[in-house]
Amino acid sequence: MKPTSFLNLIYSAFLGIAVVAFVAIAVNTFYPTPRFDMEAPDPDWPARYWLTTSAIVLVAATFVMVISLVWPRGQAVLADGFLLGGLFTMIYAMGMSLGSTTSWWRLVVAAVALVITVVTGWYRFVKRPAGQAAPINPTVTEGAADAGDLDLRLTVLERKISAMTKALDE
Numbered sequence: 526m527k528p529t530s531f532l533n534l535i536y537s538a539f540l541g542i543a544v545v546a547f548v549a550i551a552v553n554t555f556y557p558t559p560r561f562d563m564e565a566p567d568p569d570w571p572a573r574y575w576l577t578t579s580a581i582v583l584v585a586a587t588f589v590m591v592i593s594l595v596w597p598r599g600q601a602v603l604a605d606g607f608l609l610g611g612l613f614t615m616i617y618a619m620g621m622s623l624g625s626t627t628s629w630w631r632l633v634v635a636a637v638a639l640v641i642t643v644v645t646g647w648y649r650f651v652k653r654p655a656g657q658a659a660p661i662n663p664t665v666t667e668g669a670a671d672a673g674d675l676d677l678r679l680t681v682l683e684r685k686i687s688a689m690t691k692a693l694d695e
Contacts, residue, residue, distance in 0.1 A: 537606040544610025545617055548585045556581060575624030579634050582621055586614035586638070590645045608649065615642055 556578060559570060590611030596604035615638045622634040 533602045533605075537602055537609055540603065540606025541609025541611075541613050544589055544607060545613040548582060548589070548610075548614050549617060552578060552581055552585070571624060572626040575621055576627060576630050576634075579618045579621035579625070582614060582618035583634060583637060583641075586611050586618055587641050589614055590641065594645065594648060608645070611645070612642065 559574060589607055593604045593607035593611060596607060598604075619635055619638055622631045625631055
């Protein structure tokens, strides 16, 4: 484990928490809890409010997860932070839907959150994007670093430059 990898993990987790806090504050700022007079209360307003809020938060979580997918690959710490932020926001959206009394709509929110999370995870961790170059043989790279052979190092460097050029041309 690299010395900075634990710090990267902490930073990504904190960024995820900051993202969900930002979404929660933004939603509460622009769509605050309604206040009704006690003499003529609408008995259904809490359920409608929680369901609408969970839908808004679900859209925000989806947006954050998309940001994590389009973030440059070289900045994995930030992309991971946004991915965690999207996941935490999804959890927040599902929690908000629990305030609704309509079981079908709660199920819809949970199903949409599940589908978005699975698709995002599949795209991020399983599917290799079309523009990404094929990985270079790791044994050659390790051998070059250990042996100190200049020719082998140069070959590895040429392969990396070729792969980057190919990726940028596509």
